[in-house]
Amino acid sequence: MIELKEVSKKFGDTQAVNLVSFKVDEKETLVLLGTSGCGKTTTLKMINRLIEPDEGQILINGEAITNQDPDTLRTGVGYVMQNIGLFPHYTVAENIAVVPKLLKWDKEKIKTRTQELIKKLHLPENSLSMFPHELSGGQQQRVGLARALVADPAVLLMDEPFGALDNVTRTSIQKEFKGLEELKRKTIAMVTHDVQEAFELADRICLMDRGKIIQIGTPKELLYRPINDFARKFLAGQRLALEFKVVNLQDIWSYLPKGTLQDGKSLSDDLNIWDAMELLRSSDRSQLLVSGANNERKSVNFEQLTKGFNEFQNTQAHE
Amino acid sequence: MNEHQQTLWQFMFEQSDKLFTQTMQHVGLTFISLLFAIAIGLPLGILIARKRKLSGTVLGIAGVLQTIPSIALLGFMIPVLGIGAKPAIVALLIYALLPIIRNTYTGIIGIDQHVKEAARAMGMSKSQVLLKVELPLAMPIILAGIRTATVINVGVATLASFIAAGGLGEFIFGGISLNNTNMILAGAIPAALLAIILDALLSLVQKMDFKKLRKMLYILPFVIIILSGFYALPSAYGSTLTAGFTPEFMGRQDGDLGLKSTYGLKIHTIVISDAIMYKAAFSKELDVISGYSTDGRLKAFDLKILKDDKSIFPPYYAAPIVRNTALKQFPLLAETLNLLAGKITDSVMTDLNYRTDYLHQTPERVAKDFLISNGLYKAPNNGHKGMVRIGSKIFGEQYILAEMYSMLIKGNTDYEVSTKTGLGGTKICFDALMNDQIDFYPEYTGTGLLVLLQPDPKIAKEMAHDKDKTYDYVYTEFEKKFKIKWLKPIGFNNSYALMMRQKQSKDLNVNTITDLKNYLDKN
Structure with missing residues (x-):
């Protein structure tokens, strides 16, 4: 758990972070979203004391971080950064082993853990003896993540973790990370300026502007109940795509026609509209079988899906 | 022209003992001063990379030192450090300093900020960041600086012979004085080869990948220390008095060679430049010197000419x-x-x-x-x-x-x-x-x-x-x-003349070169 209490930071005359307070719950992913210069990265770096706040208090798992030695604190907090920041003079294995060595693990333990991680992160076995420059961008990012996860820290900080990747690689790695068991157990604070990415990965989003928090809430809340014009305009450009991501079959359940009883394997109703559409388009199926609450089953085709979604949208707009 | 005209190879073969000694001294001088320059320059480079405000001042001072002409620098050293190895090493060190400081500084500040930040974010302490990340990454650039410094040192070390510190300069400047091309080449060719070989070896180290470089970095300090030791290796035979002769005098029949063959004089001899020889005699660093009989410093430093009783010094009108x-x-x-x-x-x-x-x-x-x-x-x-x-x-x-x-x-x-x-x-x-x-x-x-x-x-x-x-x-x-x-x-x-301090000549009752020989044989 991470908690910030009225934290402020000034650089010269610029108020980079202004009285920011939030809480990231256990196993929750909070995304700090905003344009460059909004203070999101500064906020993140204050959590592992790469930057010291001028005012306010930061607690990790209930303990003030100022009570801990910064180096010890950092070995216990995973950090994935913008430009990956791998050590070019270390092999992949040595890069992953940085924190365990600082924690004085024995060799065998480091080796086992490294093997385990590269399997989970789909890195080729022979990459361990390679240097970072010999890997692709996507692979480098996986190594960066492995390095942050290796000591299994409860808290993970991610600063634009996919910023250095091209769009195609980014989308696929985001998906993969989202499904990663190791990440689901962590309390994560992540910084991004990419709205899509925020909506893809966040449990809650903290929208920031000029050092201040504008709104904190679930993606759905941000989308359908923006607190002011800034929040509304911030998402306006990609609104439709975001809605497809945020709304799931459960939300539009009541707008879907009563299903004919069909046998076969059904999908969960927390599938979002975007993914449902993709399934319909990419597979040769013309219908999806979905099971909702009370074991009720419905089959949906593309037309029914868009119709249901439109009706849901209308009710949200008039609320 | 005459029968004792030699080829270069004959000369080098004949003088192989001296050549070996001088080469060892040369290598030794180069590396001792390099060692000290690294010991001083590396921390200084790190310091100014940390405190950038200091960088202008430190690099400026090192740069100014670099521009002092080498002979002048050696001259400045003498009043403070006397003659011989000490001032030579200090002078060489000063020349080697700038490339080492500058490259350490450039190497460290040139490292990707994100890599440094990653190191800190992983929980490395400041010294761990320095040792595990900054220095290894800056190493190729630091090595380039050490390489430059080495080559500079090989060159400047030829001037060490001016202040009795030995090295291949003895042959080079002796040869110039004596109109002996073979002697010049016997000093100049090994000096040039030394520079080329060291440069090539260090460029190999510099281009190694990180894995090999890491091993090399454990070996390199030992290599430098061992090479530094070469300087101590050749030690001259001891005698109670020390003579300082110019390179020219060393190679002349009417000089050191004649003193040996005609008088049988055996004295601990160091080679030194004419410019500082008199002063060194005055300040008791040398006891006997090979001066010129009309030199004004004879009067200035209260020196006495020893009578050439077997007439080996011909007239120089x-x-x-x-x-x-x-x-x-x-x-x-x-x-x-x-x-x-x-x-x-x-x-x-x-x-x-x-x-x-x-x-x-x-x-x-x-x-x-x-x-x-x-x-x-x-x-x-x-x-x-x-x-x-x-x-x-x-x-x-x-x-x-x-x-x-x-x-x-x-x-x-x-x-x-x-x-x-x-x-x-x-x-x-x-x-x-x-x-x-x-x-x-x-x-x-x-x-x-x-x-x-x-x-x-x-x-x-x-x-x-x-x-x-x-x-x-x-x-x-x-x-x-x-x-x-x-x-x-x-x-x-x-004409040439051997000289001693008036007082010492009186105390030892040495008035002629034969007296000097007899005194040395007894003591």
């Missing part, structure tokens, strides 16, 4: 030597230069030298005062009938003579004068004359005989002690061989 073509071109030249003939005796010359060397009067003023008091001075005519070029070797007496000749020519003829003073040793001066770079310079009969003509040793020995015979011989031979004319001698005899 000074006279201008002129190219015949120049005599034709300037008909009044011979007559004008001869105005000085017979005018300056030994004691007068010593006094004139004393005034420049010790009282720090300019050669120009000393020359003018002398000419005026002898009724020879005339105001310049400012004529424009051609340019007479005067040369001089690189020591005080020659500067004074060059000034006198310049004034005489300007006052008595309509020629213009340009002086090219400081033409190094005999070889440089003589080559300049032969190649029509200068028209004349003052030379000494002994040098003409033994260095420039190098006749059969028997002939040389026969006439070496008769001043008129020597003059006649060089006069005819120079005319025949070089088409160069010896004008009338100026009067004084500036």
